[in-house]
Structure formats: structure tokens, C-alpha cells
Amino acid sequence: MTGPASTAAQELAARIVTLPAPTDTTVRTAVEQALTTNTVLEVTYTDAAGHESDRAVEPAGLLSAGGRWYLIGWCRTRRAGRGFRLDRITAATPTGERAQPHDLTELLRGSTAAHAVQPDVLGPLAPPP
Numbered sequence: 001m002t003g004p005a006s007t008a009a010q011e012l013a014a015r016i017v018t019l020p021a022p023t024d025t026t027v028r029t030a031v032e033q034a035l036t037t038n039t040v041l042e043v044t045y046t047d048a049a050g051h052e053s054d055r056a057v058e059p060a061g062l063l064s065a066g067g068r069w070y071l072i073g074w075c076r077t078r079r080a081g082r083g084f085r086l087d088r089i090t091a092a093t094p095t096g097e098r099a100q101p102h103d104l105t106e107l108l109r110g111s112t113a114a115h116a117v118q119p120d121v122l123g124p125l126a127p128p129p
Contacts, residue, residue, distance in 0.1 A: 061073075
């Protein structure tokens with residue numbers, strides 16, 4: 001892609017910076033691998049109250065909200081769709097087991113993130129209401 005739009009995009013990209021999230025690189029890499037290969041992920045998760053649990057998660061996608069990143073997936077332990085804050089995942093290991101496909105929009109339905117959308121450059125997450 002070349003031309004004025006490409007040049008403008010490159011100039012804009014050069015002016016955007018981010019601070020790395022405090023998420024452990026090993027955790028982030030494991031989450032990315034599980035999403036890419038659609039494999040079950042074993043995670044150790046600490047909830048808001050400080051309780052730690054081990055979960056088997058079938059990943060569906062990532063959500064960014066309020067400056068935080070969340071793994072959205074089907075939690076086999078809870079037998080329901082769940083969101084896991086990446087900075088609260090203390091360990092993550094892809095199992096190599098193929099995960100069942102789960103629709104991200106369906107997992108978000110009924111949650112506070114039900115109206116989440118993908119950035120315009122990627123297209124809509126769900127059809128507009």
C-alpha cells in the first residue's frame with residue numbers, strides 16, 4: 001500500500017506510543033498462542049477478592065476495556081463464558097488440546113461488554129443493532 005493514505009497512516013503510527021502492560025510475557029505469549037492455534041489454555045487466575053483458582057479455558061478472543069486486556073473464553077470449570085483480566089493470570093499453559101469454537105459476540109452477550117466493537121480497520125464485531 002502506497003500513496004497519501006499510507007504515508008498519513010505511517011506518520012500517525014509514528015506518533016502513537018504505549019506503555020507495556022504489567023502482564024507477564026510468558027502469560028501473554030501463552031494466551032496469544034492459544035488464541036492463534038485455538039487450543040485449550042490452562043490458567044491460574046486470581047480474582048478481584050484475591051482468591052486463586054485453576055481454570056481450563058477455551059479462548060474466543062481478547063477485549064480491551066478501561067486500559068486493561070481481558071481473555072474472553074469458555075471456562076470449562078464454570079461451564080460458562082468468562083472474561084479473565086490478563087494481569088490477574090499468574091500462569092498460563094496451552095494444552096495442545098483443540099478447543100471447541102466459541103463465538104466471541106455470543107460470549108459477550110448479556111455482559112457489560114455486550115456492545116464491544118472491533119476497531120473500524122478490522123470491521124465490526126457484530127452487526128449493528
